[in-house]
Amino acid sequence: MEPADELLNEQAALELSEDPMRLNMGPSHPAMHGTIRMVMDLDGETLVNLDVQPGYLHRGFEKSCERGTWAQVFPYADRLNYVSPMLNNVGWALAVEKLLEIEVPERCQYYRVILGELSRIADHFTCNGASAMELGAFTPFLWLLKVRDWVWDILERETGARMTHSFGRIGGMAEPPTATFKDDVLRLIPELHKVVKETEIMLLRNRIFLDRMQGVGILSKEQALSYGVTGPVARSTGIPYDVRKDHPYLVYDRFDFDVPVGEDGDNWDRFMVRLEEIRQSVRIIEQAIEQMPDDGPINVDDPRIVYPEKNAVYTTIEATIAHFKLVMEGLQTPKGEVYSFTEGGNGELGFHIVSDGSGTPYRVRVRPPCWYNLAASREMLLGGMIADIIPTFGSVNMIGGECDR
Amino acid sequence: MPKFTLDGKEIGFEPGETVMQAAWREGIEIPHYCWHPGLSIAANCRMCLVHIESGRQMAMPQLVFDEAAGEYVPATKSKLQPACQLEAADGMVISSTNDEVKTAQASVQEFLLLNHPVDCPICDQAGECKLQDYYYEHQGTLKRKLTEPVHKPKGVRFGPTIVYDAERCIMCTRCIRVCDEVAKDHVLDMRERGNRNEIILAPGRELDHKYTLMTEHVCPVGALTSQDFRFKARVWFLKSAPSVCTGCATGCNSHADYDPRNGKIYRLRPRDNADVNKFWMCDDGMMTYTRHDTDRLLMPSVGRGDARLPVGEDEALILGAEKLKGVDGDKLAVVLSAQHSTEDNLALAKLAAALGAEQLYLAALPSWEGDDILRNEDHNPNRAGATLAAGGAALKSVAELPADVQSGSVEAVLALGWATEETLEQLAPLLALDRVVSLTSHVGALPAVASVAIPVADAFELDGSFVNAKGMSQSFGPVLPAPAGVEPAWKTILNLARQLGKDLGFESLESLRQGLVDAAEAAQ
Numbered sequence: 060m061e062p063a064d065e066l067l068n069e070q071a072a073l074e075l076s077e078d079p080m081r082l083n084m085g086p087s088h089p090a091m092h093g094t095i096r097m098v099m100d101l102d103g104e105t106l107v108n109l110d111v112q113p114g115y116l117h118r119g120f121e122k123s124c125e126r127g128t129w130a131q132v133f134p135y136a137d138r139l140n141y142v143s144p145m146l147n148n149v150g151w152a153l154a155v156e157k158l159l160e161i162e163v164p165e166r167c168q169y170y171r172v173i174l175g176e177l178s179r180i181a182d183h184f185t186c187n188g189a190s191a192m193e194l195g196a197f198t199p200f201l202w203l204l205k206v207r208d209w210v211w212d213i214l215e216r217e218t219g220a221r222m223t224h225s226f227g228r229i230g231g232m233a234e235p236p237t238a239t240f241k242d243d244v245l246r247l248i249p250e251l252h253k254v255v256k257e258t259e260i261m262l263l264r265n266r267i268f269l270d271r272m273q274g275v276g277i278l279s280k281e282q283a284l285s286y287g288v289t290g291p292v293a294r295s296t297g298i299p300y301d302v303r304k305d306h307p308y309l310v311y312d313r314f315d316f317d318v319p320v321g322e323d324g325d326n327w328d329r330f331m332v333r334l335e336e337i338r339q340s341v342r343i344i345e346q347a348i349e350q351m352p353d354d355g356p357i358n359v360d361d362p363r364i365v366y367p368e369k370n371a372v373y374t375t376i377e378a379t380i381a382h383f384k385l386v387m388e389g390l391q392t393p394k395g396e397v398y399s400f401t402e403g404g405n406g407e408l409g410f411h412i413v414s415d416g417s418g419t420p421y422r423v424r425v426r427p428p429c430w431y432n433l434a435a436s437r438e439m440l441l442g443g444m445i446a447d448i449i450p451t452f453g454s455v456n457m458i459g460g461e462c463d464r
Numbered sequence: 465m466p467k468f469t470l471d472g473k474e475i476g477f478e479p480g481e482t483v484m485q486a487a488w489r490e491g492i493e494i495p496h497y498c499w500h501p502g503l504s505i506a507a508n509c510r511m512c513l514v515h516i517e518s519g520r521q522m523a524m525p526q527l528v529f530d531e532a533a534g535e536y537v538p539a540t541k542s543k544l545q546p547a548c549q550l551e552a553a554d555g556m557v558i559s560s561t562n563d564e565v566k567t568a569q570a571s572v573q574e575f576l577l578l579n580h581p582v583d584c585p586i587c588d589q590a591g592e593c594k595l596q597d598y599y600y601e602h603q604g605t606l607k608r609k610l611t612e613p614v615h616k617p618k619g620v621r622f623g624p625t626i627v628y629d630a631e632r633c634i635m636c637t638r639c640i641r642v643c644d645e646v647a648k649d650h651v652l653d654m655r656e657r658g659n660r661n662e663i664i665l666a667p668g669r670e671l672d673h674k675y676t677l678m679t680e681h682v683c684p685v686g687a688l689t690s691q692d693f694r695f696k697a698r699v700w701f702l703k704s705a706p707s708v709c710t711g712c713a714t715g716c717n718s719h720a721d722y723d724p725r726n727g728k729i730y731r732l733r734p735r736d737n738a739d740v741n742k743f744w745m746c747d748d749g750m751m752t753y754t755r756h757d758t759d760r761l762l763m764p765s766v767g768r769g770d771a772r773l774p775v776g777e778d779e780a781l782i783l784g785a786e787k788l789k790g791v792d793g794d795k796l797a798v799v800l801s802a803q804h805s806t807e808d809n810l811a812l813a814k815l816a817a818a819l820g821a822e823q824l825y826l827a828a829l830p831s832w833e834g835d836d837i838l839r840n841e842d843h844n845p846n847r848a849g850a851t852l853a854a855g856g857a858a859l860k861s862v863a864e865l866p867a868d869v870q871s872g873s874v875e876a877v878l879a880l881g882w883a884t885e886e887t888l889e890q891l892a893p894l895l896a897l898d899r900v901v902s903l904t905s906h907v908g909a910l911p912a913v914a915s916v917a918i919p920v921a922d923a924f925e926l927d928g929s930f931v932n933a934k935g936m937s938q939s940f941g942p943v944l945p946a947p948a949g950v951e952p953a954w955k956t957i958l959n960l961a962r963q964l965g966k967d968l969g970f971e972s973l974e975s976l977r978q979g980l981v982d983a984a985e986a987a988q
Contacts, residue, residue, distance in 0.1 A: 361604060362604060362605070362606055363600055363604040367606060371606060371607070373582070374582065375582065375606065375607040376577050376580040376581065376582050376583075376584070376607070377577055377599065377603070377605065377606050377607045378606055378607070379582050379584045379585070380577075380584060380595065380596045380599045380600070381599070381600070381604070381606075383584050383590060383596060384596060384599075384600045387591060387700055391600065
């Protein structure tokens with residue numbers, strides 16, 4: 060075969076089109092977080108137009124909820140933001156509990172807080188680690204991800220699963236805390252601080268890192284508000300909105316913690332907000348461990364909501380019936396609708412549920428925080444360089460499972 | 465109309481009606497076990513206790529533990545009344561949900577479960593059991609009793625159809641009352657009291673009257689189970705479709721419970737209809753569903769005896785039409801069926817008219833034992849409908865058909881249905897004819913003597929109607945889809961007419977039904 064360049068007419072003048080070049084990125088692309096597609100118009104390397112297209116990971120989550128029982132939603136909820144599944148589990152449990160007008164015992168509330176904050180720590184470490192990796196810093200990625208493994212070690216001991224725990228229950232949790240739970244968490248805390256410190260040493264004075272992060276991917280406060288952005292992305296623009304502070308649920312009103320905010324809404328601020336939130340989560344965990352009672356019930360005392368003990372199911376008719384009803388028909392909720400929201404890994408995770416009074420949700424609508432963050436990402440990326448898509452998009456932390464549902 | 469208030473809702477009532485009855489009519493259920501709208505009032509389960517909030521309060525003395533004093537002190541509580549026995553009065557204010565009533569309901573429920581066996585996993589009633597429903601709705605507490613429950617006889621054979629489990633029984637006496645009041649046969653009664661209470665048979669008797677399955681039907685728990693349905697299916701897998709019983713000319717309304725996974729009907733249940741069957745069905749009627757998948761004819765066939773060959777559906781229509789082509793209308797006998805829907809019969813009557821056939825016969829099952837409760841002597845659901853379809857013309861009995869064949873006045877036969885009083889031997893003269901076409905859902909004497917047999921849908925696969933002995937036309941829909949390649953008879957007849965080049969004046973079930981309305985109006 061002839062070499063391809065022989066076909067070129069080298070005498071001809073090189074013509075470059077003046078029109079922007081249209082380029083597709085994704086939905087399956089090694090540098091994209093999750094399956095998402097970006098159609099971009101490029102002038103050189105500058106983005107002049109951008110269309111962010113989600114929908115490639117649509118699982119029909121909300122529709123699927125309409126054919127199972129209320130309790131059967133937990134495994135689906137795990138797979139929303141699968142980087143911090145426990146936060147979704149607790150969010151769903153709180154939504155149904157709000158509908159039922161019940162409150163779980165205090166011990167369970169603390170347990171939920173601690174497990175949730177551990178998940179948030181893992182979530183933020185993962186996101187920040189990935190941000191660094193996308194700028195070529197692979198070592199911090201591995202150093203940060205090891206924290207996730209430590210957190211998951213604890214979650215595995217508690218729940219039996221490292222990632223998709225399905226551990227939440229309506230009216231409680233699947234199991235009470237293990238005997239070593241508090242010690243395990245306390246032992247982890249100094250290590251967490253160490254890694255946060257290491258991250259700062261490795262990255263915060265790195266010229267390349269600073270140049271690529273500071274002043275890149277800027278989102279203004281006004282834009283953030285108009286897009287309904289929440290979570291670390293909103294806080295990086297200076298909006299001090301945190302559901303845990305502004306609409307306390309569980310026992311968050313009993314803890315002393317700060318809500319870190321940024322100023323510029325750029326990649327750097329998003330990175331720093333997450334880093335600081337790790338510290339604040341540790342503060343919450345420390346206080347929660349101190350306040351959490353060592354014994355007492357984990358689940359509400361109602362066999363119509365929580366499965367009775369297996370032993371009782373096998374030996375008494377009352378427990379058998381309760382078990383049968385919960386399995387076959389699901390726990391019965393009153394007619395009505397509620398909106399319940401918690402602070403997820405990426406912001407306000409809301410569940411709007413409608414009940415027709417049966418054992419199955421009539422309608423479930425999730426407010427996935429990163430859906431709104433994703434919408435705002437166009438504003439961050441437009442006018443920037445193509446190479447900045449990767450770190451900026453990483454710092455938005457779009458999770459396909461939650462965004463597309 | 466006088467009114468009383470139940471939980472804030474005004475309910476009108478006829479003087480003499482009970483609170484329960486009036487609420488039930490309005491579609492409001494006050495929890496109950498022993499009350500049944502079709503039976504007398506027993507008021508023994510105490511589940512329907514309500515509080516009359518109007519009028520002078522009746523108080524009962526009780527002892528309440530006083531924490532401060534550390535001892536029981538005398539107090540009073542309201543005297544609750546059973547709603548099933550409480551005659552409604554104008555302006556009465558009743559609560560079935562206040563705290564006192566809730567406590568009563570929870571306590572009654574707890575008492576009923578006190579000695580109940582842990583049987584749900586093996587009990588046929590599980591999934592439609594009132595003990596389960598009311599436990600969830602009104603009790604919701606775990607067992608407090610630590611001692612062994614009282615044991616009583618289990619798996620007692622009450623008769624050929626019913627098995628009794630005394631441990632599951634809550635002694636509501638509905639089964640006793642259904643025997644007394646519906647079947648008019650005092651074969652069940654109760655012995656002992658308290659914990660030892662159990663339902664027993666009259667000495668020397670079995671539960672063997674014609675309405676034994678109604679005892680199981682009214683049983684609110686799993687104490688009485690039907691031999692037929694026992695351990696066959698789990699009710700939560702079953703779906704239900706309205707149907708009409710094919711057993712006799714009464715046309716009792718039923719629910720046909722089927723499993724959509726395997727397309728099998730598992731049981732019939734009576735469907736309330738005050739004008740026809742009230743709340744009941746007879747045993748034989750309840751069992752008519754078994755006919756659905758027994759002795760079905762599924763393949764069209766041509767020829768007789770050993771020479772009978774299966775053919776395709778289209779081929780069968782062509783061959784059937786060939787047999788009828790060129791037959792002198794005077795020599796063609798058309799047999800309507802008292803087992804088939806009015807629509808099927810009407811389509812056939814129209815084809816008969818198009819072919820010029822004037823000799824119309826009616827195939828029907830022989831009469832059976834009737835009674836003055838529900839059972840009609842006529843064992844066929846649609847004799848009246850078939851007669852109506854024929855336009856009121858006199859229908860000869862199939863018994864006359866062999867003689868007519870032998871006398872030469874009949875040379876070809878087009879027959880619908882399988883149900884005949886006549887046996888194969890009696891119909892043997894038809895074997896001499898070459899032109900005998902049978903449209904049938906089941907095997908039988910008529911299909912056996914046919915030279916072309918084409919399968920059609922049966923009553924559970926059909927959109928149609930029956931006219932009962934009272935002249936009421938009751939429509940029903942298909943419970944299950946017909947087997948592949950099998951069409952309702954009216955459609956097969958329409959296709960047959962197309963093969964014969966005849967226009968029957970209808971193209972769909974709707975236009976056929978319009979013809980039925982016209983026929984009914986013409987008959988008046």
